[in-house]
Amino acid sequence: MNAGKKARIWLPLWVGVGIALGIFIGSRYSQFGRSGNIEGSGKIDAVLNYVRESYVDTVNMRQLVEDALPNIIRELDPHSEYISATDMRRVNEDLEGxxxxxxxxxxxxxxxxxxxxxxxxxxxxxxxxxxxxxxxxxxxxxxxxxxxxxxxxxxxxxxxxxxxxxxxxxxxxxxxxxxxxxxxxxxxMNSVNAAYMLTNKIGFIKLGKNFGFNTFSEFISAISKLKSQGANSFVIDLRGNIGGSLDVVVAMVNEFLNRGDLIVYTQGRNFPRTDSYANGSGTCKEDDVVVLIDEFSASASEIFAGAIQDHDRGLVIGRRSFGKGLVQGQRNFPDGSAVRLTVARYYTASGRSIQRGYERGRYDEYEMEAINRYIEGDYVNVDTVSNHLTPFQTAGGRTVYGGGGIMPDIFVPRDTVGINPYYNMVVNNRLDEKYAMLYSDMNREKLNSFDTWQELYRYLQQQPLLLNLVSFADHNGIRRRPYYVQESSELLENVMYAYIIRNFFGEEAFWAAYQKEDPLMKKGIELIETGKTTHQSIVDEEYKLN
Missing domain, CATH: 2.30.42.10 (PDZ domain)
Structure with a gap:
């Protein structure tokens, strides 16, 4: 390839970068604050003028900026981002609830x-x-x-x-x-998916994918409902929760901590340290608590788990969390788009940063860590990452680690029994969900006659759902694999029961049925019922977490 061809290929990219940078830091977006005399800005202005006056083709400047800005901002760190006006509407809906x-x-x-x-x-x-x-x-x-x-x-x-x-x-x-x-x-848009009693004394609250502006009020309503049913202990499920509003999670943790307990603090180069303390008004300060996390729990959910852990207030069980400890500030453009820029890091009460390491510009590796951890066996074996992390001390003197997410107090491996190639093909093609919907529709009069989801669950256990699913999958190109079908039969049946139950009894019943045999739920109940979640038990030197 000759030099002329290379220039033609790369020129639009560099033009886009130059335009985007110029617009981003230029005076036309003065609501971002003073632009100052930024080193190199003269070159950007010169490039913009040169393109405007001399480039061989007409350039759609607006589209070029929209295409270039995400990549430019992303070069800073894994969580700074440019959000288009269209995507911003969706993001706002998630946060505003x-x-x-x-x-x-x-x-x-x-x-x-x-x-x-x-x-x-x-x-x-x-x-x-x-x-x-x-x-x-x-x-x-x-x-x-x-x-x-x-x-x-x-x-x-x-x-x-x-x-x-x-x-x-x-x-x-x-x-x-x-x-x-x-x-x-x-x-x-409800962000508390479910709140129901696990036993006569233990309440369960399942958080959805993020912390929105309405999450705290929903959380308080869930606590009130469960307490009215006799709950004096709680299992809080933060698995799969990717975070959200810092103010909201601080308010939620406040329900469990004593006045003056440090919940979290933030600090950045141009942002002085800001501490968030519990004010003593919480309604669950005497209640036992277990927090469930996994590899997809991130940001605000890690703040929640870290605060409970640092004050020896309850036990965190599951698998090491995602490790997102960067705080984003947001500035909006007139067209509805926005830039979210990392402005600080947040730290738990013990002083540990949750943010895991990353190398600037190599964010594909960063995003692939969850998959790499799966390949390396971290989800089925005790995670050894703590060997490379900085130790910190909880209020009661226990050792916790910073710089790689939240390490659970008690590791519970991912249940891989029944997960095989056949199961993965059925689930990845959503055939279990599709068949459950088809079955629900074809039998809606009968299935609608049950008064409780438990009655429907027992009825479904007597039906040949697995055989029907296998035939349905075969008809949709996934051939029968008798050994694999038998191996994954309990998983496939359970998820179909849950999907069908959701169609008639809603989201809360779905989670109650889906997590009926969940190992983390069972472990949480066991810890509470055996007195292992009290403050004294947690800090007791003879009680060794594993």
Whole structure:
């Protein structure tokens, strides 16, 4: 390849980088603060002018910036990021805990949108839509049979608050379309997935994927509900929770700590240390607590687990967490996009940083760590990473480690029994979920007759669901593997029971059924019932965690 061809290939990239940098630090975005006299900015201005005046082709400057900015910001560290205006709307919905829509849960079954749940008091309930209705048209446009993805369905059903959407509804048993007009309203996005009693005295709270602005109020409601049912101990499940609002997690930890206990502190080059303390108003200060974490628990969920651990307030069990301890500040652009820039690190009460190591610019390796840990056996064997980390001391003198996520007090390996190539193919192609939905739809009258999810669970155990799933999978290109089917039978049956139960009894019942035999849940119950989660037991020198 000659020099001229190389120049033509690389020139658009460098132009994009130059433009993006110029716009990012330039005066046109003065709401970011004073730009100052930044070394090298003259070169950027010169490049921008040169491109504007002399580049051979017309350049779509806006699109070039949108394409270049994510890569530029990402060069700083793994968690600084540029968020486009479109993505920012989704991010805000997750944090704010609500969106404007029609208020239904749905599943795309055989290219048809099937309503699987109605938000109580929401717009669809008011308009007369019911469970198992089929949405055939949206504003007179046919959507049935068009192979829409979930994201496309949501885009069609969501819209401005107060706007109307006309739906063509086919109700099972009807031979005609009903025209129903729904006025979009505010729809809550729950971040507490489940809150129910494990025993007569132990309550369970399952957090969703993040900490949003409504999470604390939901958390308090869950605690109040469980206490009214007799709970004096809690299992808090933070597995898979990727974090969120720092203020929210501080408020949640406050429920368990005594006045003056340090929860977390943040500190950065231009951000002086800021401490967050418990104020003593918590409602669970005398209650035993177990926190469940795994390799996907990150950021705010690590702050929660770290605070409980550092004050010897409860036990953290599971597997080493993700290790995200960088604090992002956000600045917004006029078009609705934003930059989230790492401005500080957060530290637990013992002084440890949770952030695991990374090498600037080599973030593919950083993101692959979860997979690499799986390959190396960290999920089934006690993680030895502590050999390379800095030790710190809890309030009671126990050793904990910083710089690599939260190490659990008690390691519980990932349950790999039954996970084999056949199981992975079925689950990765979501055939277990698809068959569960198909079975639910075909047998909805019978399955809807049960009063409790436990009754439905017992009924499902008597049905040939596994044989039917195997036939369904075979029909969808995954051939029968009798040995593997037998090996993974309990896993496949359990997840199908849970999916079917969700279709009739909702999200909380799903988690209760799905985690019925969960080893971490069982370990948490055992620790509480044997008195191992009291403050005295935790700091007792004779009690060695393993």
């Amino acid at each position: 609500h969106f404007s829509g029609i208020g239904v849960n749905f599943y795309v079954l055989r290219d048809t949108i099937v309503v699987t749940g109605i938000v109580p008091g929401g717009p669809s309930e008011a308009a007369g839509i019911i469970h198992w209705d089929r949405i055939v048209t949206v504003n007179d446009t046919l959507v049935a049979g068009t192979k829409l993805r979930n994201e496309e369905v949501m885009e069609k059903l969501r819209g401005e608050m107060g706007s109307e959407v006309k739906l063509g509804i086919l109700r099972p048993g009807d031979d005609y379309l009903r025209e129903i007009i729904v006025t979009r309203g505010d729809i809550p």
